[in-house]
Amino acid sequence: MKDLDLEQTVDAVRRFADTAPLMRSAPLDxxxxxxxxxxxxxxLRLFDGHRRRxxxxxxxxxxxxxxxxxxxxxxxxxVxxxxxxxxPGFECDWRFTGNFEMLQIYLGPDFEVAAERAAGLTSPFRDPVLWQYATTVAMILREGSAAAPALPPLLESVQDYFQWKYCRAERAGDDPTGLSPSVRRRIEAHVRESLGRSIRVEEMAxxxxxxVGHFGRAFRQSFxxxxxQFVLNQRVALAQSLLAETDLAVADVAAACGFKGSSQFGALFHRAVGCSPRVYRKTA
Structure with missing residues (x-):
């Protein structure tokens, strides 16, 4: 049966973008x-008319x-x-100054978000794990039908991660103590500026x-x-960017991202993204 809410949402994006999607996952059974x-x-245009979150x-x-x-x-x-x-139903104007690619993940029809939690996510935010998931989904979409069977479980994983990270209710026994927003920003900036070298937990603490012990617990609660794992995700995200947008040799990308040689880089990159750096560069 055709998912009318999904089709109306895709049509709303098509009207906004003045074009059809570059790629789209096959209909699910x-x-x-x-x-x-x-x-x-x-x-500069209003986006409205979508019915799927x-x-x-x-x-x-x-x-x-x-x-x-x-x-x-x-x-x-x-961006x-x-x-x-x-x-669904959220309307706003968007101004874009250049060209870029955007992956849209249409969440399942039964996916729910509490209103108070959704309110904090309706303006742009940055999540390196989501970004890695999205780049991998886009790579599989570009591969076409041969890689299509890998998409449904990957998209389920994205949805599960998003629900766990942003939509879960507080559970009895959860430690409510995390890092303050200002400390989070300082930690994130420090990591971004230090990716070319070893980053010790002690310096972050x-x-x-x-x-170190208190910091580890507070960091997990916040991120x-x-x-x-957070630092590794940031290294891989930077590597994906350099592989896609520069002509740097793979060994130089590894060094720029703080990996200890091409072998370690290749193994950790493959584990995170699902392919080697060279294959990723060809498909990015």
């Missing part, structure tokens, strides 16, 4: 998440973005690497003013990952 890859061009993750390209709600600018910045949750 059961309700679940699906995806489409779009190319966006410079414009979806995630939009900005991938390749060089554009700034401005979100305008009720005639007021509520967010502006570089690459951002994600946003588009709730020092920035937060916490013991949903151990510090080591």
């Amino acid at each position: 059961r309700p679940g998440p699906s995806a489409a890859l779009w190319r966006q061009t410079p414009r 979806f995630l939009a993750v900005s991938l390749r390209g060089d554009s700034n973005l401005e979100q305008i709600v009720g005639g007021r600018s509520v967010w502006r910045g570089a 690459r690497g951002t994600a946003i949750l588009l709730e 020092e920035i937060a003013g916490l013991s 949903g990952l151990a510090p080591y």
Whole structure:
């Protein structure tokens, strides 16, 4: 049976983008998440008319973005690497200054988000795990029918991760103590600026003013990952960007991202992305 809410949502994006999607996942034989890859061009236009909740993750390209709600600018910045949750019925104007690719993941029809949690996700935010998922989904879409069987479980994983990270209710026994927003920003900036070298948990804990043990617990509560995994995700995300957008040799990419040689880089990159750096460069 045709999913009318999904088709109306895709039609709304098609009207906004003035074009059909570059690629789209095949229809599913059961309700679940699906995806489409779009190319966006410079414009200022209202987006409305969608009936399915979806995630939009900005991938390749060089554009700034401005979100305008009720005639007021509520967010502006570089679009690459951002994600946003588009709730059914949510209307706003978007201004794009350049060309870029955007992956949209249409969440399953039974996927629910509490209103108070959704409110914090309807302006662009950055999540390196979501971005890695999105780049992998886009790569599989580009591979075509041969790789199509890999998409449904991957999209289910994206939806599960998003629900766990942003939509879960507080559970009895959860530690409510995390890092403050200002400390989170300092940690994120420190990691971004230090990816070309070894990053020790001790130095991150020092920035937060916490013991290593306390910092590890607070970091997990705030980011949903151990510090080591967060840093690794950032290294892989930077490597994906350099492989796609520069002609640097693979060994130089490994060094720029703080990996200890090409062998370690290849193994960790393959584990995170599902293919080797060279294969990723050919398909990116």
